[in-house]
Amino acid sequence: MDFAAGEDPQQQQPIEHILSFPIILSDRIRQAVDESKSYKLECTEVGKLVDRLSQMLRSFVRFTNTAPSLYDRPVRRVFTDVTRTLKRALVLVRKCRRRSVFLRVVTIVGAADFRKLFNLLDASIGDMKWLLSIFDTGGDFGVVLSLPPIASNDPILAWVWSYISSLYLCPLNVKIEVANGLCSLAHDNDRNKKIIVAEGGIPPLLKLLKEDTSPEAQITASNTLFNLANNQDRARLITNELGVPIIVQSFQKSPIRVQISIVKLISRMAENDEVSQEAFARENVIRPLVTLLSFETFVGNDSQKQSIHSIVQFNKQDTRNYTSSSSMWSINRKERQNEPSELKLELKTNCAKALWMLARGNLANSRIITDTKGLLCLAKIIETEKGELQINCLMNVMEITAAAESNPDLRRAAFKTNSPAAKAVIDQLLRLIHDSDSGSDSDSDDSPIKIPAIRAIGYLARTFPARETRIIGPLVKQLGHWNPDVGTESAMALGKFACPENFLCTEHSKTIIEFDGVMPLMRLLRGSEKTKYHALVLLCYLAMNVGNSEALVHARVLTALEGADKGIVGQHSELKDLVVQAIYHLNMYHAAVVP
Incomplete structure (x- = not known):
C-alpha cells in the first residue's frame, strides 16, 4: 500500500481516541472469548493473541503519558490497523457464543476464518513490537531500521517513520545521523521526498536547524530541507510550517559554513515558490545577503573604499533591519577574516544566487536591493570576479533591469543618469558586451555572459538619452556574433530602442543605421524562426522611423520586406501589421525621390 498517496480518515481523529479504542476492543474480545460455546479451542487462541496485543497497547499508552512529545504518524497508522483487526476478531468470536449447529452453518464460521484472523493478529503484534522498539529505546541506541508488517510492501515508509521519530526522541548526535539518513533518502528520488513530507518530516528538521550550538546539526538540517524543497509544493510547505523566520x-x-548551506536553501525556496520568495523578503533577508555579498568587495580600492554601512543604506523605518545586520556583521567580522578564501567565495557566490532568485520576477524585492545600494556592489563584483559569482551577479542585474523596464518609478529611482550605481552597472554591462568583440571563435563561448548583459541594456532602453550613442554601437556589433543567439538578443535589445513606445525611437534608429546595423540585420533574416522574427521587427521599426535612409535603399530592405517569410508573418498578426506599415513608409520615400 502506498501510504504517501493519501490520508487515512482516522488521521483526523483525536490521538486520545485512537489510543484508547483498541484497548476497549481487546477487553470486549476477552469477554466474548469467555462466553464462546463453539470453536472453543480457536477462540482461546484468539484470546491469548489479543491478551498479548493488549499488553503492548497498554505499555505504549503508558509510554505516551510520560513522553515529552509524540510523533503520531506511525502511531495513528498502526493503531488504526490494530483497531481494524480487533473489530474483525470481536465479530468472529461473538459468532461462537451459541452451540447450535444451525447457527454455526448460517453464520458461516469456519477454520479458515480463524486462520486469517491469527495471521492478522500476528501482524498487529509485529507492528506493535516495532512501534514500541522505535519509541521506547530511550534514545540511546540510535535509530531502529526494522521492517514492520504494516510497511512490508514499502520499506522506505518504515525507515522514514523511524528516522522522524528519532528526530523527536534521540540525543543530538543521533539526530544528526538521522537527518543525514533523511537527506540521503530525499536525494534519491521524488517519491521519497513526498513520503518524508507527508509523514511530517519538516517540523523536526526546522527544529534541528535552530540548534545553534551545533553547526553540524544546522548544516545537516538545511541540506535535507534543500533536497526536499525542489518543487513549489514542498517549498511552500516549509514556508507554511513557519520555516522562513527560523531559516x-x-x-x-551562524558561522560561515552553516550560512553557505542555509543560503542555498533560501535560494532554492525562492526559486521554486513565489510565496516563499515574498516571505523571505518580509523577514528582511535581502539586506543581510547584500551585506555578506559586499564583504571585502571594496577593500584595497582607494577610489571606492567604503564601510559596510555606506554600502548598505537603511531608511529610518528600517531600524530593526539595521540592528540585526549590524549585529551580525560585528559578531562575525573578525572570524570571517580568518576563514579560507574558498569558503568566502562560496558564500558570496551563493548569496548572489539567492539575491537573483529573490529578485526574479519580483518588483518589490528588486526595489529593496536597489535601496540597499546593492547595485553598486553587484557592479563591482561583475568588474572584479569571474565564473559563477560574476554570472550570478549579472543575472541579478538583469532581473532588476527587467523590473525597472515595467516600472517607471523604479527606473527613475535606480537608473537615473547621474546615479553612480547606475553608471557603474551600465559601464560593466557595456564592458561585457565589448569583450571579445563580435567574436568569431566558437571555441570560447562568451554567450552566457553576453546574453544577459545585452538583455539588461535592452530593458533600460528608455533611460538612455539620444546623445548616449556609446550604448548603440556595441549592440549593433553583436548582430554579427558567431552565435546566432547573441545576434538575436542584440536585435531584440535594439528593437526596444527603436520601437514606437520609446520617445527617442527616431534618434536611436538613426544611430543604429549610422553604426552600419542594416546589413547584419539582413543576414539575420536567414536564421531560425525566432531570429527572423526579431530581425524583421527591427527592420520594420527602422523603415518606419527613418524610411528615407539611403542605407535602407542600398540594402534593398523594401524587397526583403516584400518577400518576407509568409509563414512567420502569418503566424504573428502584429508582425504582419508592422511589415505593411514599413513597406508603406519605404514606398512613400521612393515615390518622393523618383520622378
Missing part, C-alpha cells in the same frame, strides 16, 4: 534567524547568526 532567516539561523542564517544571520
Whole structure:
C-alpha cells in the first residue's frame, strides 16, 4: 500500500481516541472469548493473541503519558490497523457464543476464518513490537531500521517513520545521523521526498536547524530541507510550517559554513515558490545577503573604499533591519577574516544566487536591493570576479533591469543618469558586451555572459538619452556574433530602442543605421524562426522611423520586406501589421525621390 498517496480518515481523529479504542476492543474480545460455546479451542487462541496485543497497547499508552512529545504518524497508522483487526476478531468470536449447529452453518464460521484472523493478529503484534522498539529505546541506541508488517510492501515508509521519530526522541548526535539518513533518502528520488513530507518530516528538521550550538546539526538540517524543497509544493510547505523566520534567524547568526548551506536553501525556496520568495523578503533577508555579498568587495580600492554601512543604506523605518545586520556583521567580522578564501567565495557566490532568485520576477524585492545600494556592489563584483559569482551577479542585474523596464518609478529611482550605481552597472554591462568583440571563435563561448548583459541594456532602453550613442554601437556589433543567439538578443535589445513606445525611437534608429546595423540585420533574416522574427521587427521599426535612409535603399530592405517569410508573418498578426506599415513608409520615400 502506498501510504504517501493519501490520508487515512482516522488521521483526523483525536490521538486520545485512537489510543484508547483498541484497548476497549481487546477487553470486549476477552469477554466474548469467555462466553464462546463453539470453536472453543480457536477462540482461546484468539484470546491469548489479543491478551498479548493488549499488553503492548497498554505499555505504549503508558509510554505516551510520560513522553515529552509524540510523533503520531506511525502511531495513528498502526493503531488504526490494530483497531481494524480487533473489530474483525470481536465479530468472529461473538459468532461462537451459541452451540447450535444451525447457527454455526448460517453464520458461516469456519477454520479458515480463524486462520486469517491469527495471521492478522500476528501482524498487529509485529507492528506493535516495532512501534514500541522505535519509541521506547530511550534514545540511546540510535535509530531502529526494522521492517514492520504494516510497511512490508514499502520499506522506505518504515525507515522514514523511524528516522522522524528519532528526530523527536534521540540525543543530538543521533539526530544528526538521522537527518543525514533523511537527506540521503530525499536525494534519491521524488517519491521519497513526498513520503518524508507527508509523514511530517519538516517540523523536526526546522527544529534541528535552530540548534545553534551545533553547526553540524544546522548544516545537516538545511541540506535535507534543500533536497526536499525542489518543487513549489514542498517549498511552500516549509514556508507554511513557519520555516522562513527560523531559516532567516539561523542564517544571520551562524558561522560561515552553516550560512553557505542555509543560503542555498533560501535560494532554492525562492526559486521554486513565489510565496516563499515574498516571505523571505518580509523577514528582511535581502539586506543581510547584500551585506555578506559586499564583504571585502571594496577593500584595497582607494577610489571606492567604503564601510559596510555606506554600502548598505537603511531608511529610518528600517531600524530593526539595521540592528540585526549590524549585529551580525560585528559578531562575525573578525572570524570571517580568518576563514579560507574558498569558503568566502562560496558564500558570496551563493548569496548572489539567492539575491537573483529573490529578485526574479519580483518588483518589490528588486526595489529593496536597489535601496540597499546593492547595485553598486553587484557592479563591482561583475568588474572584479569571474565564473559563477560574476554570472550570478549579472543575472541579478538583469532581473532588476527587467523590473525597472515595467516600472517607471523604479527606473527613475535606480537608473537615473547621474546615479553612480547606475553608471557603474551600465559601464560593466557595456564592458561585457565589448569583450571579445563580435567574436568569431566558437571555441570560447562568451554567450552566457553576453546574453544577459545585452538583455539588461535592452530593458533600460528608455533611460538612455539620444546623445548616449556609446550604448548603440556595441549592440549593433553583436548582430554579427558567431552565435546566432547573441545576434538575436542584440536585435531584440535594439528593437526596444527603436520601437514606437520609446520617445527617442527616431534618434536611436538613426544611430543604429549610422553604426552600419542594416546589413547584419539582413543576414539575420536567414536564421531560425525566432531570429527572423526579431530581425524583421527591427527592420520594420527602422523603415518606419527613418524610411528615407539611403542605407535602407542600398540594402534593398523594401524587397526583403516584400518577400518576407509568409509563414512567420502569418503566424504573428502584429508582425504582419508592422511589415505593411514599413513597406508603406519605404514606398512613400521612393515615390518622393523618383520622378
